[in-house]
Amino acid sequence: MKIIGSFPKTRLRRLRKHKWMRNLVSENNISHNDLILPIFVCDGKNKIQSIKSMPDVKRYSVDKLPVILKKVKNLKIPMVALFPYTPDNKKDDQGSEALNPNNLVCKSLRLIKKKFPDIGVMCDVALDPYTSHGHDGIINNNKIDNDETIKILIKQSILQASFGCDVLAPSDMMDGRVGLIRKALDKKKFTDVSILSYAVKYASSFYGPFRDAVGSKSKLKTDKKTYQMDFRNSFDIFREVGLDVKEGADMVMIKPGMIYLDIINKIKENFKIPVLAYQVSGEYSAIKFAIKNKILNEESIIESVMAFKRAGACAIVTYFAIDIAKNIKKSN
Ligand code: PBG
Numbered sequence: 475m476k477i478i479g480s481f482p483k484t485r486l487r488r489l490r491k492h493k494w495m496r497n498l499v500s501e502n503n504i505s506h507n508d509l510i511l512p513i514f515v516c517d518g519k520n521k522i523q524s525i526k527s528m529p530d531v532k533r534y535s536v537d538k539l540p541v542i543l544k545k546v547k548n549l550k551i552p553m554v555a556l557f558p559y560t561p562d563n564k565k566d567d568q569g570s571e572a573l574n575p576n577n578l579v580c581k582s583l584r585l586i587k588k589k590f591p592d593i594g595v596m597c598d599v600a601l602d603p604y605t606s607h608g609h610d611g612i613i614n615n616n617k618i619d620n621d622e623t624i625k626i627l628i629k630q631s632i633l634q635a636s637f638g639c640d641v642l643a644p645s646d647m648m649d650g651r652v653g654l655i656r657k658a659l660d661k662k663k664f665t666d667v668s669i670l671s672y673a674v675k676y677a678s679s680f681y682g683p684f685r686d687a688v689g690s691k692s693k694l695k696t697d698k699k700t701y702q703m704d705f706r707n708s709f710d711i712f713r714e715v716g717l718d719v720k721e722g723a724d725m726v727m728i729k730p731g732m733i734y735l736d737i738i739n740k741i742k743e744n745f746k747i748p749v750l751a752y753q754v755s756g757e758y759s760a761i762k763f764a765i766k767n768k769i770l771n772e773e774s775i776i777e778s779v780m781a782f783k784r785a786g787a788c789a790i791v792t793y794f795a796i797d798i799a800k801n802i803k804k805s806n
Contacts, residue, residue: 477806478481483659485505486770487516489667495524501784502779502783502784503783504776504783504790504798504802505802506549506551506552506580506798506799506802506803507548507552507789508788508789508790509548509551509552509553509789509790509792509795509798509799510551510552510553510554510555510596510691510750510789510791510792510795511542511546511551511553511555511557511791511792511793511795511796512554512555512556512557512791512793513524513534513539513542513554513556513557513582514531514532514533514534514557514558514559514687514688514712514790515533515534515535515536515539515556515557515558515559515578515579515581515582516533516535516558516559516578517535517559517560517561517578518535519535519537520535520537520538521533521534521535521538522534522535525683525686525687526686527682527683527686527687527755527759527794528683528684528686528687528755528758528759528762529629529759529762529763529766530614530762531566531671531687531758533559533611533687533795533796536578536581536582536585539582539585539586540585540589540590542796543586543589543590543593543739545796546590546593546795546796547590547592547728547794549568549799549800549803550795550799551593551796551799552593552594553593553594553595553596553640553713553797554586554593554594554595554639555595555596555597555643555791556578556579556583556595556596556597556598557598557603557684557687557688558577558578558579558582558584558603558604558688558711559578559688559689560577560578560603560604560688560689563606564604565576565604565606565693566604566605566606567605567606567607567612567613568605568612568626569601569602569605569612569626570604571604571631572601572603572604572626572629572630573626573629573630575637577604578633578748579597580633580634580637581633582595583595583637583638583639584637584638586638587637587638594640594641595638595639595641596640596641596642596643596670597634597637597639597641597642597643598643598644598645599627599630599631599634599642599643599644599645599646599651600627600644600645600646601623601626601627601646602646602688602690603688603689603690605690605693606693607695607698608685608690608691608692608693609694609695609698610623610645610646610647610648610698610701611623611646612626612646613772617700618648618700618701620648620649620650620701621650623646623648623651624648624650624651624654624707625708626653626656627644627646627648627651627655628651628654628658631644631655631658632658632659632662632664633665635659635662635663635664636662636664636736639667640667640668641667641668641669641670641725642655642659642668643669643670643671643672643727644669644671644672645671645672645675645727645729646672646701646703647675647698647701647703648701649717650721651716652669652671652721652722653717653721653722655669655721656669656722657722667726668724669722669723669724669725670723670725670726670727670750671718671723671726671727672726672727672729672752673711673714673715673718673719673723673726673728673740674703674711674714674715674726674727674728674729674734674737675702675703675725675727676702676703676704676705676729676730677697677698677699677702677703677704677705678702678705678729678730678754678756679756680730680731680733680754680755680756680757681754681755681756681795682755682756683755683756683758683759684689684754684755684756687755708736708737708740711737711740711741712740712744715741715745716745717743718790719747722729723747724747724748725747725749725750726741726745726747726748726749726750727749727750727751727752727791728741728749728750728751728752728787729751729752729754730752730753730754730756730757731751731752731753731754731757731782731787731790732753732757732778732781732782733757735781735782735784735785736785738751738782738785738786738787739785739786739806741786742748742785742786742787743786748788748789749786749787749788750787750789750790750791751782751785751787751789751790751791752786752790752791752792753778753779753782753790753791753792753793753794755793757778758792758793758794761775761778761794772797772801775794775797775798775801776798776801778794779792779794779798
């Protein structure tokens with residue numbers, strides 16, 4: 475690219491002189507419309523639990539969900555993502571609880587759709603919150619069985635759709651699941667339920683705090699590298715996304731976010747589809763602990779999510795969604 479202009483005629487600081495001027499020429503901005511808040515749900519009644527590795531993030535029992543949902547509504551955050559903290563005694567090697575119409579996600583869906591019908595709900599499609607081994611799929615002969623897992627994921631998808639889930643988000647990384655889920659949804663007339671595929675999901679150590687939050691960390695004895703992606707690579711993102719889009723994905727997620735901005739940008743440039751970023755638990759906690767210890771200040775939050783907008787993401791799943799939306803409201 476040819477650089478236009480030269481000093482002293484050109485002075486780039488002119489456009490930085492006033493706050494209003496900076497606002498005028500800003501290329502990217504974040505709005506409440508760009509945010510998705512993950513919410514952890516726990517068993518029991520009247521519970522709001524802290525999560526040690528994720529300061530200020532809570533688990534809510536279903537009856538307490540309105541506490542957080544009222545904030546979501548007031549701040550006009552369009553969608554929440556539900557994640558269950560399944561009690562140990564309901565976990566088994568098949569993740570059967572995933573198919574229980576009275577599991578935490580299904581109960582939450584019913585509550586939200588009744589009391590907060592305008593809030594969009596996104597549900598993970600994966601078995602890890604339900605399996606006794608903490609993996610996203612079922613294990614046969616010591617391997618995560620792709621095709622047998624998909625059969626369960628299809629049922630999980632239909633179940634969640636039947637209770638009003640707006641966006642199904644397969645995060646399991648089994649090959650071919652998007653197409654089969656889409657086909658099953660259409661057959662059951664859930665043609666309006668969207669699929670947000672976690673098309674690009676790396677085997678990342680940044681999921682650690684999330685695994686605490688859903689209680690799968692202590693269960694997990696091996697890594698997820700036979701299904702989640704190798705972070706040394708970026709060639710396979712084109713096939714991962716391409717196949718998912720062909721199979722019927724409406725949107726794709728890139729995850730983790732902050733350390734994969736190059737990937738977000740490549741997908742955005744090469745596929746003209748909505749790309750979402752997940753600022754995952756480890757990214758949240760790293761910033762949060764630094765703020766708590768006065769190593770960073772609160773402004774680092776907006777800076778961290780603006781990077782996603784610059785890279786080309788249309789929306790961001792972030793545990794900071796409430797803080798960011800409050801901040802936006804204040805500055806308007
Ligand atoms: C599980 C799932 C994970 C996350 C979302 N869905 C963790 C994993 O794959 O082990 C991570 C989210 C986060 O770290 O915030 N399928």
